Amino acid sequence: MNKYYPHLFSPIRIRNTTFRNRIFAPPTGTRFRRLEQERLFEADKAIGGAAQVTICETYVSSKYLRQTKQVVPVLDDPNDRLILAETANSIKFHGAVPSIELSHIGPYSNKHYAWSPDPIGPMEYTRPDGIHVRAMDEDMIEEAIEDFANAAAVAELTGFESIMLHGGHGWLIAQFLSARTNQRKDRWGGSLENRARFAIEVIDRIRKKTSKDMIIELRVSGDELVPGGQQIDEIKEFALMVQDKIDLIHVSAGIHEVRDTLTRMFAHTTFTEHGCNVYLAEAVKKVVKIPVVTVGGITSPELAEQILAEGKADIIGMARALIADPDLPNKARRGQRDRIRPCLRCNSCLHGCVHRDNFNCAVNPKAGHELLWKTLPTPTRSRKVVVVGGGPGGMQAAITAAERGHKVTLVEKSPALGGLLKISDQDPLKDDMQEFKKYLIRETKRLVPDIMLNTEGNPELMKKLKPDVIICAVGAHPYLPPVPGINGDNVITAVDSFCHPEKIGARVVILGGGLVGCEAALFMAHSGKKEITVVEVQNKLADPIYWRQSDPLLKALRADPRVALLTETSCREITSKGMRIADKEGNEKFIEADTIICATGLLSDRETVESLRFCAEDFHDIGDCVRPLKIMDAVQRAYFAAMDIL
Ligand SMILES: Cc1cc2nc3c(=O)[nH]c(=O)nc-3n(C[C@H](O)[C@H](O)[C@H](O)COP(=O)(O)O)c2cc1C
Numbered sequence: 001m002n003k004y005y006p007h008l009f010s011p012i013r014i015r016n017t018t019f020r021n022r023i024f025a026p027p028t029g030t031r032f033r034r035l036e037q038e039r040l041f042e043a044d045k046a047i048g049g050a051a052q053v054t055i056c057e058t059y060v061s062s063k064y065l066r067q068t069k070q071v072v073p074v075l076d077d078p079n080d081r082l083i084l085a086e087t088a089n090s091i092k093f094h095g096a097v098p099s100i101e102l103s104h105i106g107p108y109s110n111k112h113y114a115w116s117p118d119p120i121g122p123m124e125y126t127r128p129d130g131i132h133v134r135a136m137d138e139d140m141i142e143e144a145i146e147d148f149a150n151a152a153a154v155a156e157l158t159g160f161e162s163i164m165l166h167g168g169h170g171w172l173i174a175q176f177l178s179a180r181t182n183q184r185k186d187r188w189g190g191s192l193e194n195r196a197r198f199a200i201e202v203i204d205r206i207r208k209k210t211s212k213d214m215i216i217e218l219r220v221s222g223d224e225l226v227p228g229g230q231q232i233d234e235i236k237e238f239a240l241m242v243q244d245k246i247d248l249i250h251v252s253a254g255i256h257e258v259r260d261t262l263t264r265m266f267a268h269t270t271f272t273e274h275g276c277n278v279y280l281a282e283a284v285k286k287v288v289k290i291p292v293v294t295v296g297g298i299t300s301p302e303l304a305e306q307i308l309a310e311g312k313a314d315i316i317g318m319a320r321a322l323i324a325d326p327d328l329p330n331k332a333r334r335g336q337r338d339r340i341r342p343c344l345r346c347n348s349c350l351h352g353c354v355h356r357d358n359f360n361c362a363v364n365p366k367a368g369h370e371l372l373w374k375t376l377p378t379p380t381r382s383r384k385v386v387v388v389g390g391g392p393g394g395m396q397a398a399i400t401a402a403e404r405g406h407k408v409t410l411v412e413k414s415p416a417l418g419g420l421l422k423i424s425d426q427d428p429l430k431d432d433m434q435e436f437k438k439y440l441i442r443e444t445k446r447l448v449p450d451i452m453l454n455t456e457g458n459p460e461l462m463k464k465l466k467p468d469v470i471i472c473a474v475g476a477h478p479y480l481p482p483v484p485g486i487n488g489d490n491v492i493t494a495v496d497s498f499c500h501p502e503k504i505g506a507r508v509v510i511l512g513g514g515l516v517g518c519e520a521a522l523f524m525a526h527s528g529k530k531e532i533t534v535v536e537v538q539n540k541l542a543d544p545i546y547w548r549q550s551d552p553l554l555k556a557l558r559a560d561p562r563v564a565l566l567t568e569t570s571c572r573e574i575t576s577k578g579m580r581i582a583d584k585e586g587n588e589k590f591i592e593a594d595t596i597i598c599a600t601g602l603l604s605d606r607e608t609v610e611s612l613r614f615c616a617e618d619f620h621d622i623g624d625c626v627r628p629l630k631i632m633d634a635v636q637r638a639y640f641a642a643m644d645i646l
Pocket residue numbers: 026027028029030056057101166169252265266267268295296297298317318319320321349350353
């Protein structure tokens with residue numbers, strides 16, 4: 001028995017397979033579709049100790065594709081078998097069970113190719129984008145069932161030992177199952193028994209076309225979380241209908257087409273509690289006899305252990321936690337809890353792969369770049385490296401350089417490490433970020449013996465330290481716009497507002513309604529301020545591109561009667577009594593306030609960068625001092641700069 005997390009590390013036997021622990025890596029579609037990259041990304045989860053690794057949504061038919069064949073593997077394409085076989089091997093060779101998610105997206109397919117037919121679904125309708133969806137007739141239903149079964153057979157042939165059948169998130173199986181999307185009058189619609197028929201026939205056909213050892217894990221949405229959508233009571237009934245046919249039931253939530261539900265399905269953020277779907281798994285577990293998997297915002301081994309110990313689920317799905325740190329299972333098992341790199345639940349990974357076909361993780365610079373970092377040369381000598389700046393970028397650079405055998409000194413001018421991550425210290429909505437800050441500080445202290453706090457990294461110091469390499473991570477200063485009164489005693493920067501809420505009066509105006517300004521507004525509301533006004537010159541708030549973060553943030557702000565959100569409004573003047581603003585027509589108004597929070601962005605500290613540029617043989621500037629961006633950009637650049645020291 002594992003002495004740290006006994007339930008989490010107790011093996012479980014399903015069919016003829018023993019899983020080494022209770023941590024599964026659910027699919028995280030990266031859209032790499034480059035053999036080596038996909039293989040290495042998934043292999044790392046197996047190397048890190050997960051019991052099962054499921055590769056992302058693979059489509060059962062190349063007729064019905066959401067993305068092009070360049071980005072998703074398709075099981076009826078013989079060219080993809082090589083990719084799949086190599087990936088399965090890479091998971092299996094490292095002791096995890098290779099699993100593949102089989103999906104038919106039905107109505108959501110797109111006409112990428114000349115041969116793409118119109119999408120299909122249980123019902124005929126016209127999508128909001130004008131695409132006609134055909135109601136599936138008996139032949140089409142039979143074809144889809146056969147596609148699933150053939151795909152499963154190919155999956156087994158290529159080495160997968162487990163199938164995750166996607167019966168949730170609003171894809172085709174879920175469409176048949178839910179009365180919201182299936183009002184057919186024939187044997188495929190109407191009663192739950194009829195609506196479940198498609199799923200059951202798919203499962204039965206898969207059983208026929210695969211060996212007796214093949215594990216079938218059915219992923220469902222325990223609650224579709226939309227009016228008229230499937231709810232847990234029906235899912236429990238459905239689970240009872242299928243439990244003798246499948247091996248595991250995996251309970252997620254939500255549907256992909258309704259943004260609001262994504263925060264419970266894919267993109268749990270800091271606005272959603274950790275383990276937000278556990279109650280759904282628990283409800284299913286109470287009625288079935290097969291193992292139940294829970295998923296959603298479970299990022300710590302403690303929570304995972306607790307869920308298992310309380311009998312709420314049998315297996316824990318950790319998707320993003322294993323992107324953030326694929327070694328989480330091994331570290332937890334060995335009692336190295338403090339060394340687990342925590343996931344921020346920021347959804348940069350999802351954002352990158354969905355919107356930019358560029359998968360990255362905010363805290364794990366290696367994720368998605370395995371092909372690059374695994375092939376970089378190893379240093380042949382130990383160099384003297386001075387890292388200037390103890391924010392996330394500086395700490396990451398120091399950690400990586402030290403891990404690579406260099407002699408590292410970290411110089412930080414303030415009394416503490418952490419840099420801008422200090423904004424998380426008092427904000428309960430930034431608890432994940434706080435964990436990341438603590439992790440970076442712990443790792444820095446563990447690996448870097450020479451940390452100089454309260455020390456300015458200037459050319460004089462460099463003369464004394466004589467580094468071979470300087471990594472300059474000196475960050476950025478708040479940008480203060482040229483507005484009358486901006487230097488007044490009642491003006492505080494957004495960063496300071498997070499650190500010192502006690503300095504802020506009851507009536508607050510926040511200048512700048514970007515992500516930081518809106519987060520500051522919510523923090524002020526949580527800190528008990530009475531009137532909070534956000535003044536934004538553009539016609540948008542927060543960061544609409546990062547809507548997975550912005551949506552719940554704006555929802556919370558709009559629901560709070562103390563908060564006023566003013567867009568297309570500019571600041572004309574700040575006085576000791578408040579702020580004079582003007583709308584886009586130029587109509588002026590005065591808002592009385594005790595404190596003005598300035599959230600108008602950051603300016604890179606280029607002066608310090610340039611003063612240090614020639615103080616060592618090699619020099620790298622990284623993070624906000626190059627361009628103020630996100631944590632991810634700083635951490636990534638830091639890691640690769642340190643990797644470049646040879
Ligand atoms: C980058 C990314 C890609 C994902 N791709 C898929 C996918 O292809 N199929 C799927 O069913 N779920 C997918 N998911 C959802 C995850 O499997 C999981 O249900 C979700 O992330 C919640 O778990 P977590 O909080 O542990 O991350 C994806 C999630 C992420 C973050």
